[in-house]
Amino acid sequence: xxSPFDSRPHEECxxxxxxxxxADVARLTFFxxxxxxxxxxxxxxxxxxxxxxxxxxxxxxxxxxxFKEEHLKPLVGxxxxxxxxxxxxxxxxxxxxxxxxxxxxHGPVGVAHNGNLTNARQLRQGLLARGVGLVGESDTEVIxxxxxxxxxxxxxxxxxxEGRIARFMAVAEGAYSLTILTPGALFAVRDPYGxxxxxxxxxxxxxxxxxxxxxxxxxxxxxxGRFLREVRPGEVVxxxxxxxxxxxxxxxxxxxxxxxxxxxYFARPDSxxxxxxxxxxxxxxxRELAREAxxxxxxxxxxxxxxxxxxxxxxxSESGLPYNEGLMKNRYIGRTFIAPTDELRKAGVRLKFNAIxxxxxxxxxxxxxxxxxxxxxxxxxxxxxxDGGAREVHVRVSSPPVRHPCFMGVDMGTYxxxxxxxxxxxxxxxxxxxxxxxxxxxxxLMRAVMEGVTGGPGGHxxxxxxxxxxxxxxxx
Numbered sequence: 001x002x003s004p005f006d007s008r009p010h011e012e013c014x015x016x017x018x019x020x021x022x023a024d025v026a027r028l029t030f031f032x033x034x035x036x037x038x039x040x041x042x043x044x045x046x047x048x049x050x051x052x053x054x055x056x057x058x059x060x061x062x063x064x065x066x067f068k069e070e071h072l073k074p075l076v077g078x079x080x081x082x083x084x085x086x087x088x089x090x091x092x093x094x095x096x097x098x099x100x101x102x103x104x105x106h107g108p109v110g111v112a113h114n115g116n117l118t119n120a121r122q123l124r125q126g127l128l129a130r131g132v133g134l135v136g137e138s139d140t141e142v143i144x145x146x147x148x149x150x151x152x153x154x155x156x157x158x159x160x161x162e163g164r165i166a167r168f169m170a171v172a173e174g175a176y177s178l179t180i181l182t183p184g185a186l187f188a189v190r191d192p193y194g195x196x197x198x199x200x201x202x203x204x205x206x207x208x209x210x211x212x213x214x215x216x217x218x219x220x221x222x223x224x225g226r227f228l229r230e231v232r233p234g235e236v237v238x239x240x241x242x243x244x245x246x247x248x249x250x251x252x253x254x255x256x257x258x259x260x261x262x263x264x265y266f267a268r269p270d271s272x273x274x275x276x277x278x279x280x281x282x283x284x285x286x287r288e289l290a291r292e293a294x295x296x297x298x299x300x301x302x303x304x305x306x307x308x309x310x311x312x313x314x315x316x317s318e319s320g321l322p323y324n325e326g327l328m329k330n331r332y333i334g335r336t337f338i339a340p341t342d343e344l345r346k347a348g349v350r351l352k353f354n355a356i357x358x359x360x361x362x363x364x365x366x367x368x369x370x371x372x373x374x375x376x377x378x379x380x381x382x383x384x385x386x387d388g389g390a391r392e393v394h395v396r397v398s399s400p401p402v403r404h405p406c407f408m409g410v411d412m413g414t415y416x417x418x419x420x421x422x423x424x425x426x427x428x429x430x431x432x433x434x435x436x437x438x439x440x441x442x443x444x445l446m447r448a449v450m451e452g453v454t455g456g457p458g459g460h461x462x463x464x465x466x467x468x469x470x471x472x473x474x475x476x
């Protein structure tokens with residue numbers, strides 16, 4: 001369910017896993033999910049395991065709305081997985097909330113998934129043809145059912161979870177970063193392209209050492225842990241009481257394709273990918289943008305908070321223009337169970353932002369935004385800045401025009417919804433009412449990102465900008 005105040009692209013979800021004997025793993029997972037809340041605001045869930053028995057609680061809403069003390073107390077065990085969700089495959093219903101938990105002959109298996117299987121329909125039909133009943137629409141249920149089925153040729157009586165994961169990876173296509181709960185261990189799994197991020201961390205508790213996996217490294221800091229490394233594309237990581245062991249899955253290697261929009265918008269600025277902090281990468285995007293699209297006649301540079309702050313700082317630094325705030329964001333309006341009236345819904349962006357008129361009065365303003373996707377919000381912000389006293393509004397975007405949908409787990413919208421597909425830059429400028437409009441080039445984007453890459457394979461998916469998809473997508 002898209003908020004009436006938000007036309008941004010949405011990451012599908014955030015995933016987490018932790019193994020820490022003697023620790024309150026449910027509470028650790030709660031706070032880690034709180035740190036990953038930006039990756040999904042529709043539902044949240046935690047599953048734990050103790051003595052071969054799984055415990056789960058999940059619900060609709062923010063992490064703090066889903067979990068209270070009475071919900072955490074029954075979630076006992078020394079290992080847990082957690083999930084925050086924004087739906088792309090499967091509607092916004094409790095039945096599609098994660099983690100998804102199944103009981104098998106070898107005990108429970110729970111799955112938390114970030115991504116989108118591009119062949120989910122075929123896999124789903126295959127399960128139905130075998131007589132497997134499915135209750136939801138999420139591709140995560142398909143993943144759980146595939147993992148629940150025993151492997152052929154495995155050791156009799158042994159669960160062979162590694163074999164089941166390998167079998168799943170052999171047939172799955174698309175994007176997936178998974179945390180998997182089993183009676184004996186946790187697993188962190190990343191698709192061979194590495195579309196969606198996944199990393200490993202460790203922590204010290206009063207009971208000893210623990211290990212964790214998360215969509216972003218910032219989750220480890222929140223629970224007092226530290227970042228170890230990223231899960232490599234195609235890697236399967238086992239986490240148990242002895243620590244971390246890892247191996248590459250027996251699947252063909254693919255070109256590394258981390259979603260470049262993680263740097264543009266999705267990830268927290270204090271997270272790390274490929275050896276660099278996201279905040280620093282975004283500042284470089286802003287500096288590249290200032291070099292490509294200067295605005296020497298302006299008086300100041302302002303960001304659209306919060307994700308554009310670093311790019312605006314970079315733009316101001318490179319251009320020599322002063323940086324200031326021109327918009328104040330209400331950080332609590334994006335998700336609420338109190339529906340706005342029609343009048344407030346029409347006000348939309350004015351409930352989310354307020355202009356700081358004393359900083360704007362009579363000024364020629366460069367407004368730095370990280371992206372314009374559907375174009376529903378940018379025009380209203382430009383109008384708000386003018387109403388706040390800005391004499392001119394020059395919009396600079398620290399990414400290229402979004403012209404193509406994403407099929408790898410990001411809700412970008414359809415071709416018809418993407419303003420960058422329907423209009424050229426001049427048309428978008430007129431639509432949003434800016435005095436001038438300029439985007440960062442694709443070359444500039446990739447140059448800024450690659451400048452800081454010091455770890456990992458360094459390949460990226462930028463299909464939403466270029467239309468060049470790393471995998472074949474049905475219907476294109």
